[in-house]
Amino acid sequence: ITEVCGAKRVGYFGPAQFYIALKLIAAAQSGFPVRIESIKNELPLPRFMALKNDSEVRYGTPAELHGVKFQVPHATLEKNSYKRTDEGDKQEPKSPPMSPICSPPASPSTYQRIPLSYGYGKSRSGLEQQHGAPYEVRHSTHQQDGPSSGNYGAKPALACSTLNRSLSAEREQQDSSAHYSDDPWRITEEQRDYYINQFRSLQPDLNSFISGSMAKNFFTKSKLPIPELSHIWELSDVDCDGALTLPEFCAAFHLVVARKNGYQLPETLPETLLPEYLQAASLKPMRDCALFDSYSESLPGGQQTRDFSWTEKASAEEVPDNSALLQDAKKGDKQALKVSTALKTIPKEFQHLTVKTAAQESNALKARPRSRSYSSTSLEDAMKKGEEPPTPPPRPQKSHSRASSLDLNKIFQQNTQAVRSGWLPPPPPALPPRPSVSQTEQVSEVELHPQMNRPPSQAEENSSAKKEVVLAQPPSKPARRKLRTEAQGLETPELSPTVNVTSSLPAVKPHLPVQKQSSKQKRAIQTAIRKNKEANAVLARLNSELQQQLKEVHKERIALETQLEQLRPVTVL
Amino acid sequence: ICSPQNYPLYIRSVPTENELKFHYTVHTSLDVVDEKISAMGKALVDQRELYLGLLYPTEDYKVYGYVTNSKVKFVMVVDSSNTALRDNEIRSMFRKLHNSYTDIMCNPFYNPGDRIHSRAFDNMVNSMMMQVC
Numbered sequence: 001i002t003e004v005c006g007a008k009r010v011g012y013f014g015p016a017q018f019y020i021a022l023k024l025i026a027a028a029q030s031g032f033p034v035r036i037e038s039i040k041n042e043l044p045l046p047r048f049m050a051l052k053n054d055s056e057v058r059y060g061t062p063a064e065l066h067g068v069k070f071q072v073p074h075a076t077l078e079k080n081s082y083k084r085t086d087e088g089d090k091q092e093p094k095s096p097p098m099s100p101i102c103s104p105p106a107s108p109s110t111y112q113r114i115p116l117s118y119g120y121g122k123s124r125s126g127l128e129q130q131h132g133a134p135y136e137v138r139h140s141t142h143q144q145d146g147p148s149s150g151n152y153g154a155k156p157a158l159a160c161s162t163l164n165r166s167l168s169a170e171r172e173q174q175d176s177s178a179h180y181s182d183d184p185w186r187i188t189e190e191q192r193d194y195y196i197n198q199f200r201s202l203q204p205d206l207n208s209f210i211s212g213s214m215a216k217n218f219f220t221k222s223k224l225p226i227p228e229l230s231h232i233w234e235l236s237d238v239d240c241d242g243a244l245t246l247p248e249f250c251a252a253f254h255l256v257v258a259r260k261n262g263y264q265l266p267e268t269l270p271e272t273l274l275p276e277y278l279q280a281a282s283l284k285p286m287r288d289c290a291l292f293d294s295y296s297e298s299l300p301g302g303q304q305t306r307d308f309s310w311t312e313k314a315s316a317e318e319v320p321d322n323s324a325l326l327q328d329a330k331k332g333d334k335q336a337l338k339v340s341t342a343l344k345t346i347p348k349e350f351q352h353l354t355v356k357t358a359a360q361e362s363n364a365l366k367a368r369p370r371s372r373s374y375s376s377t378s379l380e381d382a383m384k385k386g387e388e389p390p391t392p393p394p395r396p397q398k399s400h401s402r403a404s405s406l407d408l409n410k411i412f413q414q415n416t417q418a419v420r421s422g423w424l425p426p427p428p429p430a431l432p433p434r435p436s437v438s439q440t441e442q443v444s445e446v447e448l449h450p451q452m453n454r455p456p457s458q459a460e461e462n463s464s465a466k467k468e469v470v471l472a473q474p475p476s477k478p479a480r481r482k483l484r485t486e487a488q489g490l491e492t493p494e495l496s497p498t499v500n501v502t503s504s505l506p507a508v509k510p511h512l513p514v515q516k517q518s519s520k521q522k523r524a525i526q527t528a529i530r531k532n533k534e535a536n537a538v539l540a541r542l543n544s545e546l547q548q549q550l551k552e553v554h555k556e557r558i559a560l561e562t563q564l565e566q567l568r569p570v571t572v573l
Numbered sequence: 574i575c576s577p578q579n580y581p582l583y584i585r586s587v588p589t590e591n592e593l594k595f596h597y598t599v600h601t602s603l604d605v606v607d608e609k610i611s612a613m614g615k616a617l618v619d620q621r622e623l624y625l626g627l628l629y630p631t632e633d634y635k636v637y638g639y640v641t642n643s644k645v646k647f648v649m650v651v652d653s654s655n656t657a658l659r660d661n662e663i664r665s666m667f668r669k670l671h672n673s674y675t676d677i678m679c680n681p682f683y684n685p686g687d688r689i690h691s692r693a694f695d696n697m698v699n700s701m702m703m704q705v706c
Binding site: 212213215216226227229230231233234237240241242267519522523526 | 642668672675676678679680681682683690691692693696
């Protein structure tokens with residue numbers, strides 16, 4: 001057994017080796033041959049009669065802890081079981097492992113998680129010898145706790161797809177050990193995989209999202225009361241767009257699960273359920289898959305390819321983070337990863353859409369996908385992503401928001417031509433009456449203040465300014481009308497130059513990134529629509545007034561001419 | 574917040590005494606709101622027209638109105654002694670309300686026309702009211 005589990009090779013019993021050894025012991029005791037493959041079977045707990053006394057006690061308790069997919073309810077049970085160990089072992093009731101440890105993905109049996117006081121990360125599943133090197137320092141100190149760490153629960157096969165426990169363990173290791181252990185709001189790998197499968201059943205494209213109605217039907221099946229489901233939705237739909245991306249869906253599912261297991265819903269979304277966190281978390285383990293060389297066969301084929309595909313794409317960003325992560329502790333690095341990915345994607349957001357390379361796009365997609373999602377499109381994230389910390393620079397809203405509203409239905413990776421073409425058509429058709437909303441604004445402003453701010457820069461027209469201008473319009477309109485008589489004649493030719501000048505601006509707009517959150521965009525779009533309509537109405541009124549005045553002027557002219565003719569014979573005579 | 578059919582979807586008042594009086598005020602102000610809406614005449618409703626402004630001032634308080642494009646009405650009653658509240662602030666409050674209301678709408682579990690029980694919305698409203706008082 002010592003040889004098989006690899007302890008002989010590495011020269012010590014690290015946790016990885018230890019777990020394998022224990023499993024092999026159990027296998028041997030159950031009559032299976034002592035081979036690596038035998039640990040894939042579902043094994044009862046190894047019986048260590050000769051070892052410490054309370055190990056039996058401990059091994060008795062895990063029997064209670066089987067059979068449930070979700071580890072949350074076990075928290076209390078496991079806590080009790082741990083408390084019973086009076087070994088003064090270091091696995092303090094810091095608690096109960098959030099999730100059972102799972103041996104290699106192919107194996108249905110799982111180990112219980114060992115609390116982080118051991119500083120374990122990955123080695124729980126015993127297949128992570130390759131991580132032995134960085135961790136051996138930590139682990140070697142805990143070798144003597146071997147027996148106490150053997151609080152295994154051989155869980156029956158989970159309904160969810162098999163998962164690589166090491167991944168979540170690794171993730172756990174990176175996080176602060178302090179509040180990892182019994183955090184019911186932390187999603188384990190097996191849970192995550194289960195959620196992902198469920199997501200797939202609703203929406204095969206993992207990068208896309210589930211619409212509200214589909215999600216509603218799905219979650220209603222959980223038989224939770226509607227107000228609670230409503231609250232769960234509120235918590236999990238971070239970007240408030242009526243659709244759930246994969247991380248949002250995982251968060252929502254996790255909340256449903258927690259609720260069904262008796263946990264009260266939190267008032268705000270726990271940090272571990274935030275989409276950014278979930279995305280980063282799901283990426284990190286994937287990245288570490290690259291390190292699993294000797295045990296790559298243990299990964300299920302499909303998952304592995306997916307992992308590696310993610311790794312490849314994310315490798316550029318993640319590798320530097322990975323090395324950092326491998327070193328020291330835990331949460332700081334995790335946050336650094338988050339922040340670094342966030343930082344990496346922030347500049348990406350600010351780049352022009354047209355300039356982004358495919359690799360960058362995919363990186364941005366994978367690393368920080370879809371915190372924004374639109375029901376009608378599939379890959380909108382980096383365009384719309386609500387990166388909370390950096391407020392996007394105040395874009396020249398109007399034309400931009402309009403264009404962005406048209407881009408809502410465009411796939412993210414469209415080429416520049418498509419994007420530009422998508423943006424340009426709106427301005428030209430509207431050119432005669434109103435090339436863009438900002439144009440309209442300018443036009444109306446020009447009308448009202450003929451001598452002032454000719455082509456006001458687009459940037460100045462933020463929505464509040466617009467509203468104020470707009471609001472100023474109706475009161476000043478009646479006054480302006482009187483002044484307008486001949487000035488209008490001057491203005492109309494002047495309108496066209498301004499129109500031409502500013503018509504070039506919308507062409508420039510496509511280059512500006514669309515960074516606003518969809519709620520702001522909705523507002524902006526609504527505002528833009530209203531502005532357009534109002535301007536339309538204003539222009540129509542103007543038109544009719546001008547026509548009126550034209551008629552009057554005509555009449556006057558005719559009257560004058562007739563007068564002249566009447567007078568002329570008099571003078572001539 | 575009143576629905577298009579003029580029944581309340583959400584009512585919240587900060588000083589909880591005299592609450593009934595505020596409810597009554599809101600109810601009576603609905604008439605004024607309807608009058609303003611119908612006076613507009615157009616099918617289009619602007620942002621400018623969404624904010625109805627001061628509906629009517631009484632000796633004690635002022636009533637502000639706001640209507641969304643789907644004819645959901647927001648009515649706000651503020652103390653007249655609170656002179657620090659300017660029009661812009663009222664507008665921004667209505668805007669925030671509107672945004673939060675939109676967020677509620679996005680929730681597929683919310684049926685339009687139901688009472689609003691959203692905790693996030695409550696928090697937002699509370700914070701807004703605390704800010705003012």
